[in-house]
Amino acid sequence: MKRNALKSIAAFALGTVMLGSLAACGGNNPNDYAEYDENGNLILTIWAPDQYAGGQVRAQFQAFIDKFNETEELQELGVTLQFQPMNQLPTSLRTACMSGPTRMPDIVIWDRFSTPSNTSFLLPLDDLIQEDAIDTTKFLAEAYDELTVDGVQYGLPLDADPWGIYVNMDLVNTYNDTASEADKIDVDSLDTWTELLDAAEKLTERDGSNVTRSGLNTTSADGQFFSFIYTGTGELINTDETDPNYGDTVMKESAAEMLSDGQSLRVYDTLAFFNELYHKNLCNTGHGGTDAFGNDLCAMTYGSLYFPQELSAYSLENYKMLPYPARDRTYVQGEDSPQVLDPAATDASGMVNGKVGGMLGGYGLAIPQPIYENMRTEEWRMHVDKAWEVIKLWLMNDEINELYFTENGAITCRQDLWTNEFYTENTGVIGDILPYIQNYKMRPSVAGYETFESSVVRSEIQSLREGSQTVLTTYSDIRSMGNTLLRQAQGRA
Numbered sequence: 001m002k003r004n005a006l007k008s009i010a011a012f013a014l015g016t017v018m019l020g021s022l023a024a025c026g027g028n029n030p031n032d033y034a035e036y037d038e039n040g041n042l043i044l045t046i047w048a049p050d051q052y053a054g055g056q057v058r059a060q061f062q063a064f065i066d067k068f069n070e071t072e073e074l075q076e077l078g079v080t081l082q083f084q085p086m087n088q089l090p091t092s093l094r095t096a097c098m099s100g101p102t103r104m105p106d107i108v109i110w111d112r113f114s115t116p117s118n119t120s121f122l123l124p125l126d127d128l129i130q131e132d133a134i135d136t137t138k139f140l141a142e143a144y145d146e147l148t149v150d151g152v153q154y155g156l157p158l159d160a161d162p163w164g165i166y167v168n169m170d171l172v173n174t175y176n177d178t179a180s181e182a183d184k185i186d187v188d189s190l191d192t193w194t195e196l197l198d199a200a201e202k203l204t205e206r207d208g209s210n211v212t213r214s215g216l217n218t219t220s221a222d223g224q225f226f227s228f229i230y231t232g233t234g235e236l237i238n239t240d241e242t243d244p245n246y247g248d249t250v251m252k253e254s255a256a257e258m259l260s261d262g263q264s265l266r267v268y269d270t271l272a273f274f275n276e277l278y279h280k281n282l283c284n285t286g287h288g289g290t291d292a293f294g295n296d297l298c299a300m301t302y303g304s305l306y307f308p309q310e311l312s313a314y315s316l317e318n319y320k321m322l323p324y325p326a327r328d329r330t331y332v333q334g335e336d337s338p339q340v341l342d343p344a345a346t347d348a349s350g351m352v353n354g355k356v357g358g359m360l361g362g363y364g365l366a367i368p369q370p371i372y373e374n375m376r377t378e379e380w381r382m383h384v385d386k387a388w389e390v391i392k393l394w395l396m397n398d399e400i401n402e403l404y405f406t407e408n409g410a411i412t413c414r415q416d417l418w419t420n421e422f423y424t425e426n427t428g429v430i431g432d433i434l435p436y437i438q439n440y441k442m443r444p445s446v447a448g449y450e451t452f453e454s455s456v457v458r459s460e461i462q463s464l465r466e467g468s469q470t471v472l473t474t475y476s477d478i479r480s481m482g483n484t485l486l487r488q489a490q491g492r493a
Contacts, residue, residue: 044079044386047093047105049086049363067400077386086111090118097121097368100375106387110366112146115154116447117489122154123369128388129153134396143413146442147364155366156395157413159405161304162323162433162440163227163359165196169318171213171299175202187320191356192328193232193273200282203299211284217301218277219288222461224302224324226453227358228273230441232327234266236457241446242486265330267478271464271471272331278465304361305410308429321429323436327354357439362413365391411437448489456481 035043082105084092089111096103098121115122129136134156136144143157167187176184185199196216204215229236283298290307292298294314303310303321311319329340367387370376395401398417405412406422411430417423423434443449457478464474 042077042383042386044077044106044383044390046079046081046107046109047084047089048081048109049089049111050083067403077390079390090114093368094118094121094371097371100370100372101377101380101383104368104370106367106383107390108366108368109158110147110155110364112143112155112157112362112364113443113445113450115147115364116149116445117450119149119152119154121368121371123367123384124152124154125156125367125388126153129156132392134392138396138414138416140413140415140437142360142440142442143362143364146445147366149445155364156391157362157364158395159305159362160360160411160413160437160440161306161362162411162437163224163302163304163361164321164323164429164433165190165325166293166301166303166307167320167322168293168296168299168316169320170316171203171296173318187322190322190325192325193228194328196325197276197280200277200300201280204282206281209281211281211287213296214283214287214292214298215300216277216282217288217293217298218283218465219285220302221274221277222458222465224359225270225274225457225461226443227324229267229270230354230359231324231357232266232270232273232354234270236267236453237444237446237449237482237486241444241449242490242492266327268471268475269327269329269331271461271474273327273329274461275464275471278467305429305433308409321432323356323433323439324358326356355439356436357441360437360440360442365395367391446486446490448486451489452482452485456485 089108093105093108096105110122128134139157140160143160144153147153147155147157167190169187172185172187179185179202183202185202187199190196190199200216202215203213204211205213226236284292286292287298288301290301290303290310293301294311294316296316305321307321331340367384369384370380393400394404395414398414401412401414402417402420402422409428409430411418411423411434418434423430425431426434443453460469460474460477460481463469464471469477
């Protein structure tokens with residue numbers, strides 16, 4: 001790999017990456033390849049998902065480019081950015097990689113969760129990592145492993161994006177002002193499912209049966225199932241990551257059998273907890289979005305670490321981010337309305353309580369490759385070398401990595417940097433959630449899981465919310481349909 005010195009990027013960066021071209025999502029001219037600026041500097045193209053729009057990417061990349069302008073680690077290089085619709089990016093990238101290098105970006109900001117189903121057009125980085133002796137132990141292991149499929153590394157992790165529960169502290173304080181000492185809400189102690197339910201009930205305001213202010217957003221809870229099942233120490237699939245196998249191959253048909261099998265119980269308990277949330281009338285169906293939370297119509301909702309970017313459009317400033325609470329209850333099986341068992345009841349593991357935490361998402365930096373080998377030309381390989389230099393500088397140079405994350409208000413996957421002042425003295429949502437980050441977990445990195453979660457789990461939980469099926473039916477459907485889907489995706493059908 002060529003190590004060079006960057007001087008002439010400044011003219012290009014300020015001229016081309018003032019990001020005026022970023023106003024139109026979808027990018028502008030993907031057909032140009034081996035493009036050079038007026039000074040003869042090679043321009044590399046980065047594709048980014050359009051969820052970064054709204055100024056966030058402008059700040060991130062401008063800071064990144066400005067830092068480049070001050071370094072001498074690269075030469076004859078520039079970068080430009082093109083947005084792609086997030087839900088279309090894998091398909092768009094696959095199409096580009098089938099067409100060849102002239103249609104491809106040089107680097108893609110890649111949703112790590114999508115890696116297992118898309119390895120055919122991502123360049124394995126193992127040889128590059130080994131050649132440059134990249135210390136991969138610096139990265140959060142969960143994030144690094146999410147880009148690993150069958151022992152092959154397809155990217156390096158960029159950000160750690162934990163999801164959590166956002167709480168409107170103004171509404172909490174208003175409630176506490178008139179509540180008795182025993183009834184006050186201590187937000188810092190909302191550590192269990194029971195405590196979350198209790199707080200949500202207290203923060204809900206009703207006019208008869210009509211909810212005028214929602215205590216907890218339950219309309220989009222289906223997307224939070226992984227976080228809750230994990231804090232309940234459950235898993236959606238078995239340890240081999242092959243089937244939605246809850247304990248063993250036989251679904252439990254009675255409360256007694258359920259209690260004898262810890263994994264089955266934990267899955268069922270999480271569904272029963274959701275069912276309880278839905279039937280407590282805690283949320284107006286119109287209060288599920290950012291607008292409701294930003295306008296004081298919903299006291300608690302869900303969001304990633306990037307949620308404050310959305311909230312910046314509202315006057316709301318006094319809020320906290322909490323990890324998902326731990327399971328502290330077990331339900332007896334019932335067709336319509338499962339009942340909570342004695343708190344002293346335990347499952348087969350001897351433990352009821354789970355642990356606070358949740359789901360960790362985030363992006364990585366990857367290098368696309370043409371699907372067909374005859375398109376992997378020497379010119380393309382030159383672009384690969386340059387792209388790899390950019391990725392290394394971005395992620396492994398401490399100063400540039402730190403600057404990127406101080407600018408965008410996120411958490412780096414470089415866990416060795418978490419002891420730096422930006423993190424240790426952060427009073428925002430990063431400071432709220434970082435102490436719990438080691439309790440967070442990625443979703444399974446296995447072929448078929450993405451579709452299993454989006455098409456089976458979410459659909460079934462929506463049916464549960466709508467009251468069209470029972471907890472037991474939901475449990476059974478997720479298991480049976482998921483089993484079929486995962487087997488097909490993995491070629492085991």
